[in-house]
Amino acid sequence: MSRPTIHAPERGDARTRLLDAARDLIRERGYAGTSIDDLCRSAGVSKGAFFHHFAHKLALGVAAAWHWAETTTAFFAAAPYHAPADPLDRVLAYIAFRRSIIAGPIPGFVCLVGTLASEVYVTGPAIRDAAALSIFGHAATLEADIAAAMAERSIASPEPASLARYFQVALQGGFILAKAGNEAALAREALDHLDRYIRLLFNLPLETRHAATH
C-alpha cells in the first residue's frame, strides 16, 4: 500500500524493472548492442533512475548477471525434476525439463549469462566473472545427483563435476545453434544427444520418444 502513489509505473521498483529489461534486451541484442536509453525506455524509467541504482553501465551488467543467477536458482529449485527417488532419474528428468522449456521465441529461452560471457570476454571482466558464477554455480547443483547415480552403479569414468559442466556445454551450444539456425528445435536436438550420452554412460535402454518432435 501507499507504494504506487500517483504516476504508478508498471510493476516493481525501478531497479528490478531495469534488471528485467536488461534480461530481455541483452538476450535479444547483446550487452554492447543495448544502450542505457534502450533500457530506460523499456523499463519505463528515467535516466536519473538508472544512474541512481547503477554507478555505470558495467555495474548494470554485473547486477543483471547476479539477478539472473538468483532468479534461475529459485526457478530450478522449484522445478519438478527433483521429485524422482533415484538420482539417475533426477538427472534424466533435469534434461527432460530443460528440453521442455525450450519453446517459443528464441530470446525467451536462451541463457543471459552465456550471451554475456561470450560477448564481454575482454571488455568486461567483472561481467564475465559474474556470468561464470551463475553458469558454474548452476552446474554444481547437478553434481550431487550425478555423483550419487554414478556411485550407485559403480561408474567411475568421467568426474561428476566435469559431467555436470558438460550439461551446460550442451545447453549453451544448443542455444548458439538455435540462434544461428533460427530454429528452437536445434537446441532440443542438442539435449537429445546429451540424453543419449547419459543413457549410454549408464547402460540404459535408449528411448525413442523424441523422434517425432523434430
Next chain:
Amino acid sequence: MSRPTIHAPERGDARTRLLDAARDLIRERGYAGTSIDDLCRSAGVSKGAFFHHFAHKLALGVAAAWHWAETTTAFFAAAPYHAPADPLDRVLAYIAFRRSIIAGPIPGFVCLVGTLASEVYVTGPAIRDAAALSIFGHAATLEADIAAAMAERSIASPEPASLARYFQVALQGGFILAKAGNEAALAREALDHLDRYIRLLFNLPLETRHAATH
C-alpha cells in the same frame, strides 16, 4: 610488385586487413562492441577505405562471416584428420584435432561465427544467416564420414546430420564455458565428453589419454 609504393602498410590489401581485424576484434569484444574506428585503427587503414570496400558496418559483418567460412573451410580441408582409412577413425581424429588446436589465448581459438550468431540474433539477420551458413556448412563436412561409420557398423540411432550438428554444439558450448571460466581447458573437456559419447555410440573402448591434461 609495385604494390607497396611509399607508405606501404603491413600486408595484404585494405579489405582483407579489415576482415582480419574484424575476425580478431569481434572475437574479443563482439560485433556491437567493435566500432568502425577500432577496425580501421587495428587494420591500419582510413575510414574512407572502410566505406570503399563495405557499404555499411553490417556488410562488414556479413563479409567477415563469409571470410571466416572460406578460411576455416580451407584450414580444415588441409588438416590431417582426413588421413585414416576407417571413417570412424577420421571422425575421432577430427575431435582430437579440434582439441589439439584449443590452446593459447581464448579469443584465438574461439569461433567467430558462433560469437556473431549469439550476439546479432535480432539486430542483424543477414549476419546471422551468414554465420549459420558457416556453422552448418562445416557440420555438413562431417556428415559423410559419420554416415559411413554408422553404416559400416549397422548403427541407425541418431541421424548422421544431427550428430554432425552436435559436434558443433559441443564446440560452441565449450567455447562459451571457456570464455566464462577464462580457462581453455574447459573447451577441451567438452570435446573429451564428445569423444566419449562417440566411443559409447560405437562400442569402442574408452581411452584415458586425456586424463592428465586437465
Next chain:
DNA sequence: CGAAATACATACCAACCGGTTTGTATCCTG
C-alpha cells in the same frame, strides 16, 4: 514534526558513433 536519506525526473554535455563528402594517387585499358 523536522531533517536527512532515498528514489526518482529533467536537462544537459562532451565524446564517440556510423556514415558522407571531397580530394588524390595509382592502376587498367584502349
Next chain:
DNA sequence: CAGGATACAAACCGGTTGGTATGTATTTCG
C-alpha cells in the same frame, strides 16, 4: 599516353552514447 575506374586518405556531420548536474517528491527516522 589519355582517361576513366579503382583504391584509398582526410575532414567533416548529425545523431547517439555513456555519464553528470541539478531539482524534487517521498520515505525513514530521531
